[in-house]
Amino acid sequence: MSANDAFLDTLRQIAGPAQVLCGGDLSAYELDWRKRAQGKALAVVRPGSTAEVAAIVKACAAAGVSIVTQGGNTGLVGGSTPDASGRQLVLSLQRMNAVRELDAANLTVTVEAGCILQSLQQAAEKAGFLFPLSLAAEGSCTLGGNLATNAGGTQVLRYGNARDLCLGLEVVSAEGEVWHGLSGLRKDNTGYDLRDLFVGSEGTLGIITAATLKLYPQPAAQLTAWAAVPSMQAAVDLLGLAHRHLGAGLTGFEVMGQFALSLVAKNFKQLRVPFLTQAPAPSGGSAPHAVGSVGAAYCVLLENSDTESESHAREQFERLLETALEQGCVTDAVVAENIAQAHQLWHIRESIPLAQAEEGLNIKHDISIAVSRIPEFVEKTDAILKQALPGVRLVNFGHLGDGNLHYNVQAPADGDAAAFLREHEEAVNALVYDSVARFGGSISAEHGVGSLKLEKLEQHKSPVALGMMRAIKLALDPKNTLNPGRVLRA
Numbered sequence: 001m002s003a004n005d006a007f008l009d010t011l012r013q014i015a016g017p018a019q020v021l022c023g024g025d026l027s028a029y030e031l032d033w034r035k036r037a038q039g040k041a042l043a044v045v046r047p048g049s050t051a052e053v054a055a056i057v058k059a060c061a062a063a064g065v066s067i068v069t070q071g072g073n074t075g076l077v078g079g080s081t082p083d084a085s086g087r088q089l090v091l092s093l094q095r096m097n098a099v100r101e102l103d104a105a106n107l108t109v110t111v112e113a114g115c116i117l118q119s120l121q122q123a124a125e126k127a128g129f130l131f132p133l134s135l136a137a138e139g140s141c142t143l144g145g146n147l148a149t150n151a152g153g154t155q156v157l158r159y160g161n162a163r164d165l166c167l168g169l170e171v172v173s174a175e176g177e178v179w180h181g182l183s184g185l186r187k188d189n190t191g192y193d194l195r196d197l198f199v200g201s202e203g204t205l206g207i208i209t210a211a212t213l214k215l216y217p218q219p220a221a222q223l224t225a226w227a228a229v230p231s232m233q234a235a236v237d238l239l240g241l242a243h244r245h246l247g248a249g250l251t252g253f254e255v256m257g258q259f260a261l262s263l264v265a266k267n268f269k270q271l272r273v274p275f276l277t278q279a280p281a282p283s284g285g286s287a288p289h290a291v292g293s294v295g296a297a298y299c300v301l302l303e304n305s306d307t308e309s310e311s312h313a314r315e316q317f318e319r320l321l322e323t324a325l326e327q328g329c330v331t332d333a334v335v336a337e338n339i340a341q342a343h344q345l346w347h348i349r350e351s352i353p354l355a356q357a358e359e360g361l362n363i364k365h366d367i368s369i370a371v372s373r374i375p376e377f378v379e380k381t382d383a384i385l386k387q388a389l390p391g392v393r394l395v396n397f398g399h400l401g402d403g404n405l406h407y408n409v410q411a412p413a414d415g416d417a418a419a420f421l422r423e424h425e426e427a428v429n430a431l432v433y434d435s436v437a438r439f440g441g442s443i444s445a446e447h448g449v450g451s452l453k454l455e456k457l458e459q460h461k462s463p464v465a466l467g468m469m470r471a472i473k474l475a476l477d478p479k480n481t482l483n484p485g486r487v488l489r490a
């Protein structure tokens with residue numbers, strides 16, 4: 001029996017023969033969501049318990065096999081799929097999806113890492129609570145992946161990102177030991193914060209097998225509005241007004257450029273996009289052209305969550321929007337009449353990444369900049385890109401309330417998208433990230449580093465910070481077994 005066969009046999013003994021997949025079609029595990037990171041796995045193993053994960057990690061350490069931990073495989077930075085060597089094991093946590101305990105008095109829930117985000121939202125709602133993490137991939141991403149990438153999403157403004165929602169973790173170390181850190185404590189100053197080390201470490205420091213997370217009371221009412229704004233500066237002015245009028249009730253503030261919205265209208269014809277001023281381009285046709293008012297360069301989606309009542313939330317919204325109209329930072333607005341309408345508006349926003357994927361290959365940037373500096377950043381960077389690459393299409397949308405833009409670049413309408421990426425991706429990235437650096441921003445706001453931004457991180461992070469990160473990696477994973485080649489180079 002070869003060493004490889006012996007290793008696979010050990011995995012079968014640990015997880016059961018049906019849970020070790022090799023040969024056959026493994027593309028669901030080997031190809032990432034953006035279809036840009038295609039690897040080849042030695043095998044895929046799907047453990048059913050923390051003890052099995054620990055035993056698998058020990059077997060890998062003994063055999064010198066590295067591990068790529070995978071949740072829903074919705075990550076956008078090439079961190080969740082194996083490399084092309086055929087020597088990495090994909091450890092899929094999808095079977096570990098139980099809600100272990102909901103503690104109503106402590107306002108916490110403990111879940112296994114493979115639990116789908118939407119399933120947790122539903123379990124919390126059934127018990128009368130809110131689990132506020134929310135993102136467009138929530139039907140397939142997992143809590144383990146959310147924590148490993150410190151996911152953000154649409155409610156960060158009020159509830160914070162995945163890190164802020166996490167009180168405790170259970171983690172399997174690179175040596176196969178289990179750290180039982182599911183405390184549920186809101187205060188615990190007993191030395192270094194291990195939990196915060198693992199959150200956002202993208203599977204490079206340990207394998208998250210379970211987490212204790214914060215719950216919130218359900219708001220009495222949640223109202224959604226859609227506003228047309230003449231410029232990015234107007235969107236920022238509207239954000240300031242919304243903070244003042246709605247206070248902690250402001251739970252969502254998303255900005256969407258007209259071109260991003262026109263892609264939704266083009267690729268999802270059943271969706272009616274309010275205040276669209278660019279007609280969708282015909283398939284394969286030229287760039288969208290203006291058909292309506294030029295007064296709405298962007299649209300903004302706002303959410304107001306109120307602890308009193310729907311009528312109170314509506315009054316607050318109406319006062320805010322009247323003031324915004326008077327001040328000229330809004331040119332038109334609608335407030336959803338019912339939940340169905342609110343869902344439709346959110347659905348438009350959440351369809352932008354899919355509409356962009358339908359439009360073809362593109363270059364994504366997930367950046368953050370101080371909110372106050374975003375208008376100038378957008379104006380200057382748009383101009384730099386348009387001058388360098390005439391005809392380039394800019395898909396600009398994101399969580400403006402958090403200073404986070406998805407500032408994406410699509411090839412000219414009638415060009416060859418694959419050729420455009422081959423020829424220009426490096427240059428486009430350099431232009432955008434240099435501009436981000438000039439504005440004191442971050443090259444990854446919420447998606448992480450993965451394999452895609454490895455080099456960029458080295459260019460943009462300070463040597464002191466990189467040195468400390470390398471020391472942590474070396475201390476926790478000295479043999480570089482966990483997700484090698486992601487976040488940091490060996």
Ligand SMILES: Cc1cc2nc3c(=O)[nH]c(=O)nc-3n(C[C@H](O)[C@H](O)[C@H](O)COP(=O)(O)OP(=O)(O)OC[C@H]3O[C@@H](n4cnc5c(N)ncnc54)[C@H](O)[C@@H]3O)c2cc1C
Nearest residue numbers: 071072073074075079142144145146148151152153203208
């Ligand atoms: C349509 C769409 C919209 C999105 N919107 C947002 C958004 O608004 N905000 C946002 O932040 N992200 C967003 N994302 C990115 C993605 O959904 C998140 O990064 C998500 O948190 C990844 O979860 P996952 O279970 O799919 O993880 P995976 O893709 O499987 O893995 C992501 C990373 O985490 C590691 N990992 C996974 N599980 C574990 C574990 N249990 N222990 C240790 N490491 C682990 C993997 O090795 C990999 O490095 C979006 C993605 C899509 C496709």
